[in-house]
Amino acid sequence: MQKALMKSAIAVSAAVAVVPGAAWAQAPSDTGRYDWGPHMMWGGGWYAMIFGPLFMILFLAVLVVAVVVLVRGLGGSWSGPVSPHHSVAGRTPLDILRERFARGEIDKEEFEERRRVLGE
16 A cells, blocks of 8 residues: 555656646747847936946935934034133133132142233
């Protein structure tokens, strides 16, 4: 019984393997399908290939701009140290000198000397 079952299984698998090949052999030939003709690249429109690199560059530029805008938007305001060249309106050099003396950055002699240099 097993021998008969094994023989029929081999016969079925051989038929399944051969049938697509037979069908393929009867299919029409595609020999001239990819030859040069008016259908290729919209009638010889090879000049349209310039749009590929242009759109690639345009896509990358839009992507970079979107990332920069997103990072700046999510980053919040920048609260870094203020440049020493930016002074607060209304502060005189003598006010700054007094603040430095009050913080202990300079001693009394240096304060007096710099005040004399400033002319006050």
